[in-house]
Amino acid sequence: MKLSPEERKERKRESNKRYLQNMTEEQKEKIKEYNKRYRQNMTEEQKEERREYYKRRYQNRTEEQREERKEYDKRRYQNRTEEQKEETKEKRKEYYERNRGDRPRRIRIPNLTEEERKERKREYNKRYRQIRTDEQKEKIKEYNKRYRQNMTEEQKEERKEYYKRRYQNMTEEQKNKTITPLKQ
Numbered sequence: 001m002k003l004s005p006e007e008r009k010e011r012k013r014e015s016n017k018r019y020l021q022n023m024t025e026e027q028k029e030k031i032k033e034y035n036k037r038y039r040q041n042m043t044e045e046q047k048e049e050r051r052e053y054y055k056r057r058y059q060n061r062t063e064e065q066r067e068e069r070k071e072y073d074k075r076r077y078q079n080r081t082e083e084q085k086e087e088t089k090e091k092r093k094e095y096y097e098r099n100r101g102d103r104p105r106r107i108r109i110p111n112l113t114e115e116e117r118k119e120r121k122r123e124y125n126k127r128y129r130q131i132r133t134d135e136q137k138e139k140i141k142e143y144n145k146r147y148r149q150n151m152t153e154e155q156k157e158e159r160k161e162y163y164k165r166r167y168q169n170m171t172e173e174q175k176n177k178t179i180t181p182l183k184q
Contacts (some may be wrong), residue, residue, distance in 0.1 A: 003011065042050070061069070080088070112120065132140075135172075151159070167175070 107117075109117070110121075
């Protein structure tokens with residue numbers, strides 16, 4: 001009985017899944033190390049090819065596949081242990097420091113002044129906020145609500161201080177534009 005290409009892919013996927021589940025932690029660690037060394041030793045050309053491959057792969061996904069991936073990522077994110085969360089924080093910090101460092105920010109439009117750049121950014125953000133759908137607005141509201149609820153007292157205090165300074169640094173014109181004046 002000959003299998004179709006799709007069936008073969010599915011079988012292979014299942015087989016790999018079982019194989020990974022049956023691996024010991026030591027074996028998984030070995031593979032991680034191997035992959036790390038492999039990626040470090042890649043040439044720029046290979047890295048670029050890899051980026052292009054993933055880009056094409058992402059673009060060719062169906063809406064269903066994208067949804068599946070979102071759900072998978074969501075579950076995976078929720079099921080992380082405290083240790084994994086800390087590890088992620090550390091990796092992000094390292095990545096940020098390695099890729100930012102003391103390097104000056106890349107300026108997309110170099111012939112604009114700082115003030116023109118800020119104005120352009122304001123306009124862009126304004127347009128972005130205007131064209132958002134109700135669903136997107138609702139999502140952001142929900143996210144902000146959860147975010148504020150999960151803030152520590154220290155973070156809340158920092159936030160108050162930030163807004164206080166921000167309000168003090170506003171011009172009279174800006175203060176008049178403010179929809180709801182900040183409580184002092």
